[in-house]
Amino acid sequence: MNRWQRSVGEIQARRKQVSKCEHAQSALGRVTACYQQMATSLGSNTDGSSLREELERTRALAHRICTGLHQSLLALLVETEQGQEDREQVERLWVLFLSCLESFQQDLRRVSTLEEIFPLTQRKDRQALVNTGAVGGGSEVASRAATVQVPWATGDEEPRPDLRAHVVEIDGLLQEMLRSVNIPLWSVEPTQKAWAEACKDGQDELEDVLEEMMEVEVVSQDNRASGCCSHSTCRLGCAFCLLN
Amino acid sequence: MTIKLIRDHGQHYRPRMACLKKVEALLIEMQDPKSGVNSSEQKLSVTSIPHVIAGKDIIAWITSHMKVDTQEAQAVGTMLVAFGFIYPLQDPKKLILKADGSFYRFQTPYFWPAQKWKAQDTDYAIYLAKRNIRKKGILDEYEQERYEKFYKWLNHKWDFIVNQAKEQNRAGKQRTKADRVVFDCQERAYWIVHRPPPETHSAMDYGVDRLFDPNAEEEKTSYYYRRIIIFTQQAIMRPKVKSTVSLGANPWQTDDDAYWTLNMPEVCQPEPAERNKQKAQGKQDGVVWSTVPQPSPRGPPDSTRSAPSPHLLQCSELFEPCIVDLPTKMTVERWSFSFLELLRDPCGRANFRLFLKKEFSGENLAFWEAAEELKWGAASAISEKAETVFKMFLAPGAPRWINVDGRTMALTVKGLQCPHRYVLDAAQTHIFMLMKKDTFYRYLKSPVYKDMQKKAISPAPHNFTEAQLEQNSRNRKPGLHPFVTWQRQQEEKARAAAATAPIDIKKLIANKLERQ
Numbered sequence: 001m002n003r004w005q006r007s008v009g010e011i012q013a014r015r016k017q018v019s020k021c022e023h024a025q026s027a028l029g030r031v032t033a034c035y036q037q038m039a040t041s042l043g044s045n046t047d048g049s050s051l052r053e054e055l056e057r058t059r060a061l062a063h064r065i066c067t068g069l070h071q072s073l074l075a076l077l078v079e080t081e082q083g084q085e086d087r088e089q090v091e092r093l094w095v096l097f098l099s100c101l102e103s104f105q106q107d108l109r110r111v112s113t114l115e116e117i118f119p120l121t122q123r124k125d126r127q128a129l130v131n132t133g134a135v136g137g138g139s140e141v142a143s144r145a146a147t148v149q150v151p152w153a154t155g156d157e158e159p160r161p162d163l164r165a166h167v168v169e170i171d172g173l174l175q176e177m178l179r180s181v182n183i184p185l186w187s188v189e190p191t192q193k194a195w196a197e198a199c200k201d202g203q204d205e206l207e208d209v210l211e212e213m214m215e216v217e218v219v220s221q222d223n224r225a226s227g228c229c230s231h232s233t234c235r236l237g238c239a240f241c242l243l244n
Numbered sequence: 245m246t247i248k249l250i251r252d253h254g255q256h257y258r259p260r261m262a263c264l265k266k267v268e269a270l271l272i273e274m275q276d277p278k279s280g281v282n283s284s285e286q287k288l289s290v291t292s293i294p295h296v297i298a299g300k301d302i303i304a305w306i307t308s309h310m311k312v313d314t315q316e317a318q319a320v321g322t323m324l325v326a327f328g329f330i331y332p333l334q335d336p337k338k339l340i341l342k343a344d345g346s347f348y349r350f351q352t353p354y355f356w357p358a359q360k361w362k363a364q365d366t367d368y369a370i371y372l373a374k375r376n377i378r379k380k381g382i383l384d385e386y387e388q389e390r391y392e393k394f395y396k397w398l399n400h401k402w403d404f405i406v407n408q409a410k411e412q413n414r415a416g417k418q419r420t421k422a423d424r425v426v427f428d429c430q431e432r433a434y435w436i437v438h439r440p441p442p443e444t445h446s447a448m449d450y451g452v453d454r455l456f457d458p459n460a461e462e463e464k465t466s467y468y469y470r471r472i473i474i475f476t477q478q479a480i481m482r483p484k485v486k487s488t489v490s491l492g493a494n495p496w497q498t499d500d501d502a503y504w505t506l507n508m509p510e511v512c513q514p515e516p517a518e519r520n521k522q523k524a525q526g527k528q529d530g531v532v533w534s535t536v537p538q539p540s541p542r543g544p545p546d547s548t549r550s551a552p553s554p555h556l557l558q559c560s561e562l563f564e565p566c567i568v569d570l571p572t573k574m575t576v577e578r579w580s581f582s583f584l585e586l587l588r589d590p591c592g593r594a595n596f597r598l599f600l601k602k603e604f605s606g607e608n609l610a611f612w613e614a615a616e617e618l619k620w621g622a623a624s625a626i627s628e629k630a631e632t633v634f635k636m637f638l639a640p641g642a643p644r645w646i647n648v649d650g651r652t653m654a655l656t657v658k659g660l661q662c663p664h665r666y667v668l669d670a671a672q673t674h675i676f677m678l679m680k681k682d683t684f685y686r687y688l689k690s691p692v693y694k695d696m697q698k699k700a701i702s703p704a705p706h707n708f709t710e711a712q713l714e715q716n717s718r719n720r721k722p723g724l725h726p727f728v729t730w731q732r733q734q735e736e737k738a739r740a741a742a743a744t745a746p747i748d749i750k751k752l753i754a755n756k757l758e759r760q
Binding site for chain 1: 247268269272275276277283286293294298349350351352353354355358361364367373376377380391392395400401402403404406408409411412415416418419420422423426427588609708735746750
């Protein structure tokens with residue numbers, strides 16, 4: 001095999017690695033988003049031991065993805081030198097990974113504090129949970145998180161750390177990452193433009209309804225005279241149904 | 245990554261918002277379904293959301309639980325809303341507790357305010373992006389501005405932000421509609437507290453962060469010791485005059501009072517009539533006792549409809565202090581409040597100068613004015629002015645020799661060898677105190693002052709109605725540009741110079757010949 005074919009093979013392998021990292025990054029993003037959504041119901045009346053277990057599972061999944069992604073990104077950084085096409089993408093992924101870790105760590109800290117404030121060990125602790133008006137648990141969100149594929153077949157070999165240790169571990173990881181790799185943040189450019197994420201044609205019908213539902217509450221109390229009906233278009237009067 | 249400039253220095257030792265923990269405990273009691281506030285359901289068009297509380301119920305519960313009166317319960321309730329523990333449903337941007345049937349809900353503990361987690365810009369950016377994705381054009385103007393700023397500052401993270409926003413949206417879609425409405429309300433309330441809309445105040449604003457730990461022991465390095473040595477040296481060298489002696493006041497006057505007397509003389513002086521009474525009393529005892537300084541009103545009680553102010557009359561010339569022939573009664577009365585007021589007003593100063601001329605002791609005021617000129621004048625003229633001042637006032641046998649004590653004189657003369665702006669400061673203060681303690685009171689009793697009081701006019705009150713006042717304020721034009729004032733001054737100076745210049749006979753004859 002001459003040099004050319006070898007290098008082509010190398011490039012292809014590298015590209016595959018990079019795309020794998022991209023997928024992993026989006027997976028990590030999904031997992032952390034689900035984690036955050038579940039964490040918002042901690043301490044509320046929808047809290048429960050099942051929610052906490054699901055949080056743990058999601059965290060373990062995130063941990064697996066994190067470690068795998070960290071290793072592959074490091075390897076890629078070592079491989080690619082400055083000036084190659086993939087290098088930019090790898091740097092971008094690195095920076096995104098850093099931000100994701102930071103945000104995840106903050107969520108973890110919050111979750112550990114909240115779990116301390118609202119322990120669920122005794123029955124009377126359930127009284128302390130704040131009635132926020134939510135009804136459903138976080139199970140749907142958790143199932144979404146569970147569907148995320150881990151691109152690396154690490155299995156259950158690595159022991160997953162408990163919450164506090166995880167926070168400390170991420171701290172160490174972040175510091176090490178910032179120290180060892182010298183990528184200036186200003187050199188990374190985003191692929192999205194400002195306001196670009198909103199230009200979606202197929203915006204959900206559901207979204208409009210949601211916004212209007214939230215706005216219903218903003219209506220002032222002056223027009224009590226408006227007769228309300230249970231007709232679906234008469235949204236204005238429906239906030240005052242409570243009076244009857 | 246995110247630049248963590250502000251670390252948690254000492255905040256966990258001395259949290260500045262200890263109330264937050266107490267409020268949390270209160271809130272947990274409030275939301276108890278049995279012994280807490282009555283909650284009801286909020287019916288929306290498709291579903292109903294439980295756990296809604298009314299404002300008046302909250303106040304009633306606080307009144308009975310904390311055993312306070314309604315006003316205080318209202319204040320506590322407003323605090324709860326302002327911090328974000330309870331959020332209003334009907335007017336989410338106005339964080340107050342209304343004592344009527346308006347609805348509130350408890351905030352989930354994830355969004356409770358905590359001083360140690362500062363609300364991060366990244367999260368706010370994600371929130372704005374989320375709302376933008378859901379419906380384009382829903383962001384308010386100030387939110388759009390902030391979005392633009394974030395796009396610039398958090399540019400390196402922007403992909404992450406947008407990605408997270410999308411994922412959180414998708415994760416949220418898994419929930420039931422009622423839950424989504426609840427969550428959106430919660431998040432919106434959280435961000436209204438932590439990133440308030442412009443011109444509103446956030447209750448979480450606790451001032452500037454500390455940059456060092458107030459409880460940490462400072463390392464005893466050589467720099468530290470050097471600082472301490474310099475500080476103690478200067479403390480020893482400082483002249484130790486008691487503030488009572490320097491102010492010539494009541495020996496029981498504390499430094500605090502002295503501070504206020506020096507810095508706000510018009511507030512702390514007792515009224516003139518009272519002061520005269522005190523002086524009469526004091527003269528009997530031989531010691532001047534003054535009572536604890538009471539704040540006296542600065543002007544007449546009804547200051548809205550008396551002397552027309554420059555603002556109302558839209559006359560820009562009146563903004564500069566000028567010597568008028570007939571000051572108003574209020575101005576004349578103001579001269580008696582404190583010596584400083586008298587000197588500030590050019591009319592008053594002129595009057596005082598007249599009085600001093602009659603008493604043949606004008607050199608004090610002249611020296612004071614010369615010192616002021618030195619302080620405020622041009623730097624190039626300093627040495628020149630200092631020379632003149634020395635020759636005129638300070639030299640032994642000078643024409644207008646001022647009477648300062650030996651120590652001050654020695655200091656001043658020594659300082660004049662290398663003159664700077666404040667070289668006459670000690671002597672000026674001494675003379676000022678001299679005039680204030682002695683001459684000023686004699687002036688207030690003198691016929692010169694009494695004459696001025698009689699001559700002073702009571703100006704006619706203005707007849708502007710409220711509407712006209714507002715109209716005036718709207719039509720206000722900018723006053724004279726300082727350049728115009730300077731030009732006028734230059735012209736006047738030129739004219740004065742021309743008038744006093746020695747007359748050139750040749751030119752005069754030449755002009756006359758030309759005319760002929």
